[in-house]
Amino acid sequence: MSQTTLPETHRILQLTSTSEPLQLKIVPTPQAGPGSAVVKVLVAGILSYSADIYNGKRQYPFPKPFVPGSSAIGRIVAVGPDATTLAPGQLVFLDCTIRGRDNSEAVILSGISEGFTEASKKLMHGEWRDSTYAEYTKFPLENCIPLNEQRLLGPVDAGGLGYCVEDLMHISKLVVPYGGLNDIGLKPGETVIIAPATGPFGSAAVRVALAMGAGRVIAMGRNETMLHKLSTLDTRISTVRITGNEKTETDALKELGPIDVFFDISPFMAANSTHFKSAIAALRHSGRISLMGGVYADISFPYLSFMHRNLTMKGTWMFSREQMFGFVKLLESGLLPLGEKNGLSVGGKFGLEEWEEAFEKARIAGAEEVVAIVP
Structure with missing residues (x-):
């Protein structure tokens, strides 16, 4: 396993019951194993209806307790022994659409829904129970999509596109x-x-x-x-x-x-x-x-x-891994601008302990805004 130093513990938001508020907890930091990477979460997205997911109003199926979340931007800290391209230090997009490796029809949305088949439930009740509303998260290698940090975040006068990390949440x-x-x-x-x-x-x-x-x-x-x-x-x-x-x-x-x-x-x-x-x-x-x-x-x-x-x-439901890579090429080419030049904005950034305020802001945010958790 290749990694930099991981702390022994980290902070998470945990849902134990839809009738109770999310809880901020300190738990052991996840470790990378075969097929996975541990990623430091820089910014995690919030759906406009997140509050209704986790208070049970929308009746989405998921195991309890678990760490909620969605797609995120993060930096790899550790990878399992079978990683061939990903390495610590890389900036990645965490794609919340997790599929079974031996059954592509088994699909979950990390931190959102366990799906409706026994196969998909197995994914979320096991290895991929916890999502991105945490300081660190363990994700499948194939769901860690490398991003060209120099191109996307680098200054315009040096050939970059000049985005901030929060801008990248529009990817989701x-x-x-x-x-x-x-x-x-x-x-x-x-x-x-x-x-x-x-x-x-x-x-x-x-x-x-x-x-x-x-x-x-x-x-x-x-x-x-x-x-x-x-x-x-x-x-x-x-x-x-x-x-x-x-x-x-x-x-x-x-x-x-x-x-x-x-x-x-x-x-x-x-x-x-x-x-x-x-x-x-x-x-x-x-x-x-x-x-x-x-x-x-x-x-x-x-x-x-x-x-x-x-x-x-x-x-079409969501997108394939191949399409995810095609989209990243489009983004990194500059043909699909982010930020104010394309009418896109960041509506708010909130810490883990500010999750209630964050969910409310996401509920009333405009269609072209992203609201995010910044652990």
Whole structure:
């Protein structure tokens, strides 16, 4: 095992019951073994609904007690004996999507959900129970994604992009739509509808589509203020309001066509939205549809029209490891800016002991802000 000196103990946030507050504790520091790395957590992301996860309102399944968390930015402190590339000192993105090595269908979200199969539960009830709301965390080697620190954090006059570590937490939002847009094969010059585009992942999808070379991005949504804000980012962005009138929406979309791709990332409450049918109706022959939303209900579509126009529909949940590396290349190229130059900001940084304030800030934060735990 390769490592620098690890302290004997470290601080964690622990959840023992959804009916009780998180507890700040001092426990033995995790040790690296085969297939794992121990990482010093520099900054860990917070979902806007984190409070409702850990108070049981959302009824997410997870073992108890455990250390909550999400994706994070950290520095490797120790690696197991089978590490071939990762080494102490490296800056990494900790991808919270952990998959079974012998079963890729067994998936957990570290610090969030143990999944719904016996195989996925085994992952979170065993080696990968504890997540990133801690000073140190043990993560699978394959979930430690190396970042070019000199390029991302280095000064602009030395060839760097000049970001701060907290800026890098936007990766956790931006990489999700990259998975769907990559799966559906978005090509440079194509026109893509992003709907709804006014939430955290929808607005991220707008930026990712631009970075991937989209010729036009049509942002759909109900929030006119947010749509206007998005339209100021790039001359390639057009906006169409979701009005509840399918024909009005379809006509407005077709005026901006021909449209190659419809990317949907609707929340669960959008099951009855008209934008599904209007966006599909506006697609050109052989258009493609990417589904990445969280809608629980069945959605109908015009069967004959779908068939006659040779449309393709592809569902994507999160992203693959290969897509994660492709996204990092895009980020490090500078084609996908972070920070204020792309309308992205850091809404707040909080210590472990400030977790309640942090969750509340994340709840009210804007779609283009990140709020983080800084252990």
